[in-house]
Amino acid sequence: MNIKGIFNKIRGQQDYVLRTPYGNFNLAKASNPKQVKHVIIDLQRTTDALTRKDIADWRAAWQMAINVDSPNRQRLYDIYRDTEVDGHLSGCVAQREGFVMAKSFKLVDASGKEDEDAHHYFDQAWFKHLCRLCLDSVYWGHSLIELGDVIQDGDGCPCYADVRLIPRKHVIPEYGRVITDLGQDWTTGIDFHEAPFAEWLIEAGRPDNLGLYLKAAQHTIPKKNMLAFWDAFGEIFGMPIRVAKTATRDEKERNRINEQLKSLGFAGTAILPLDTELEFIESTRGDAYNVFNQRADRANSELSKLVIGQTMTIEDGSSLSQSQTHLQVFQNLIEEDAGMLRDIINNQLIPRMAKHGFPVKGLRFDWDDSVDYTPEQQVAYETMIADRYDVDPKYFAEKYSMPVGERRNNTLPALESGEEEEDDNKKTKTEEDEDKRKTGKKQNNAHPFFD
Secondary structure, eight states: OOHHHHHHHHHSSSOSEEEETTEEEEOOOOSSTTSOOOOOOOOOOOOOOOOOOOHHHHHHHHHHHTOSSSOOOHHHHHHHHHHTTOHHHHHHHHHHHHHHHTSOEEEEOTTSOBOTTTHHHHSSHHHHHHHHHHHHHHHHSOEEEEEOOEEEOTTSOEEESOEEEOOGGGEETTTTEEOSSTTSOGGGSEETTSTTTGGGEEEESOTTOOOTHHHHHHHHHHHHHHHHHHHHHHHHHSSOEEEEEOOOOOHHHHHHHHHHHHTOSTTOOOOOOTTOEEEEEOOOOOOHIIIIIHHHHHHHHHHHHHHHSOSTTTSOOSOHHHHHHHHHHHHHHHHHHHHHHHHHIIIIIHHHHHHTTOSOTTOEEEEOOOOOOOHHHHHHHHHHHHHHSOOOHHHHHHHHTOOOOOOOOOOOOOOGGGHHHHHHHOOOHHHHHHHHHHHHHHHHTOOOTTO
16 A cells, blocks of 8 residues: 555545644655654643652552553553652663763774775764663663654755654554543554555664663662651651740730740741740651662662663672672663664664665664773884884874884994993803802712723
């Protein structure tokens, strides 16, 4: 079925806009209706509810998400939004994603030769944003990303205007559908695996994956509640209680004394009747630190192990050897994320870019794992090579942008009157005596075999 037939089937009209009571769907935006250029799904967005969550809500939302007949992740994503604002968890996620984003990449052809010109098409803001959205699928479970219009950058090369994340609550990844309204069933949604939608969408994550935030939520929820309880504890027991004892029965006088007590804050003063006794009662409870802080530390430790596989690269370490071992575990996770991102780019992004007119057909994305030297290591490496081999001066001229002439003859100057050579052949008196003693001992112990 052609593009026109698809839209006729959806709407029953010869138009490229699907109008619903909840909003319009610009299914194909093109200056020429015969040429589909872009897919934009204009969804009816709703405001997320920021309400307090507990473990019972987390378990109920998990149950709704794994419903086989009608999976619904909306309540689970509300909990995920609460989860991702945790400070320690955000640091772990940023560290893991940052290591992947810091890796160098290259575009190679079928023979393995690097195409340096093609690197320009990927060294763009839209590509970096796409990579981060793909990496987010590790924690959210799934990401459906829409490619923007094809435009030209400042150098006149083609690029995408932007990339956008399709709101996760409108995506049913288990059945490959996008719904227009949150109250709809997945059977009324649009299949984003079919043309023309598939040509402008990138899918990251497995359809049945719920992400690492599912496991992280059972630690962030009690941690957030525990810190709130700690604040309440500090409000009640952190400051001494002010008690004023008076014999007056006048209600106005008692209210005035009460107002005076409330004003006893920072540098506060009070004028009380003569018969009023003022007392400050200090709290003697001292186990709040062990009750609340230790629980928060345990949650942070569990989150570190969940996201980055260890604790010593983001928390305090005890020894260099242990931290190196923990770093190796962390590197395994980095390589896993990098491999996932490489597969998405090669299997989904590059074929779509080729269809959209980018000159990337036949190229393959790969990570550049060549060794990066520090400035000190680079100098030592170049010195070692230059001392042993003849290096083309153009290498240093191009690398350091400085004129380089002919290589100098670095022969050592002749030794004067052979003094240093004689010194090398001389032996100290102690060394000569030792040689004589060893020689004499060998002669005294020598006996002819046949004697």
